[in-house]
Amino acid sequence: xxxxxFAQYATYSNLDITLxxxxxxxxxxxxxxxxKDNILVFPTGLVSTFIYAYLLWKWELLGxxxxxxxxxxxxxYGWYHxxxxxxxxxxxxxxxxxxxxxxxxxxxxxxxxxxxxxxxFYFNKFTNWYNYVxxxxxxxxxxxxxxxxxxxxxxxxxxxxxxxxxIPLYFAKGFTFTSFQYLIFTIVAIYxxxxxxxxxxxxxxxxxxx
Numbered sequence: 728x729x730x731x732x733f734a735q736y737a738t739y740s741n742l743d744i745t746l747x748x749x750x751x752x753x754x755x756x757x758x759x760x761x762x763k764d765n766i767l768v769f770p771t772g773l774v775s776t777f778i779y780a781y782l783l784w785k786w787e788l789l790g791x792x793x794x795x796x797x798x799x800x801x802x803x804y805g806w807y808h809x810x811x812x813x814x815x816x817x818x819x820x821x822x823x824x825x826x827x828x829x830x831x832x833x834x835x836x837x838x839x840x841x842x843x844x845x846x847x848f849y850f851n852k853f854t855n856w857y858n859y860v861x862x863x864x865x866x867x868x869x870x871x872x873x874x875x876x877x878x879x880x881x882x883x884x885x886x887x888x889x890x891x892x893x894i895p896l897y898f899a900k901g902f903t904f905t906s907f908q909y910l911i912f913t914i915v916a917i918y919x920x921x922x923x924x925x926x927x928x929x930x931x932x933x934x935x936x937x
Contacts, residue, residue: 743782750778751908758886758912761875762919764821764926768875769806773799788900789852790843790861794868805876821927824879832870832881840866857896864892880927883920890916 757772776798783792811818824832843862847853871885890913898906 743785746778746782747902747904750775750782751904753778754908755911755915758915758919762915762922764923766806766809769802769809772802776802787852788861789846789850790858790865793843793846794865797869798872801872801876805872808876809878819878820930821878821880821923823927824874824881828874828877828879832874835873836866836870839869857899860892860896864889864896867892880920880923883916883923886916887913887920 753771753775757768757775760766760768760771776795780792780795780799783789783795808819809817840862843865847858847862852858867885867889871882871889874882874885890909893909894906894913896906897903897909
C-alpha cells in the first residue's frame with residue numbers, strides 16, 4: 728500500500744517533497760479561509776501558488792504551472808478587491824454572476840483553452856492522456872479563480888468540478904500528496920458553496936426587509 732501511493736517519491740529530492748507538502752498545507756488553509764469568506768484566503772494562497780508554480784514548471788507540467796502563476800496574480804487582485812469598502816460597508820459582498828460576467832467567464836474559458844492547447848503543441852507536450860485533460864482543467868480553474876476574486880458564488884461550482892477531475896489526474900502524474908489535497912479541496916468546496924449560499928440568502932433577506 729505504501730509503495731502504491733508513495734513509490735514515485737523515491738526519485739524526488741527532499742527539498743521538492745518538503746516544498747510540495749508545504750504548498751499542500753497552505754493550499755488547504757487557503758480553501759478553508761475561502762469557505763469562511765475570510766480575507767486570509769489570499770495570503771495563504773499566494774504561498775501555495777508560488778511554490779506550485781515553481782515545482783510544476785520544474786516537472787514540465789506547463790498547464791498546471793500556468794494555472795498557479797495565474798492564481799498568484801489573481802490572488803493579489805482578489806486581496807485588493809475584497810478589501811474595498813464604501814464607508815464601513817464591503818463594496819463587493821458575495822453575489823451571483825451577472826449576464827455580462829457569464830459572457831466574460833465564457834470568453835476566459837475558451838481563450839484559456841485555446842492558449843494552453845497552443846502552448847502544449849508548441850512545446851510538443853501532448854505525450855500523455857493527462858496532458859489533454861490538463862488543458863481543460865486549466866480553463867476550468869482560470870474561470871473559478873476569476874469568479875472567486877470577484878466574490879461570485881458560482882466560483883465554487885468550477886472548483887468542485889476541477890477538484891474532482893484533479894484527484895485521479897494528479898495521482899496518475901505521481902503527486903500523491905497533491906491528489907489527497909484535491910480530495911480534501913472537493914469536500915471543503917462543497918461546504919464552501921453551502922456556506923456562501925446561506926450568507927447570500929441572509930443578505931438578500933435583509934435587503935427585502937429594508
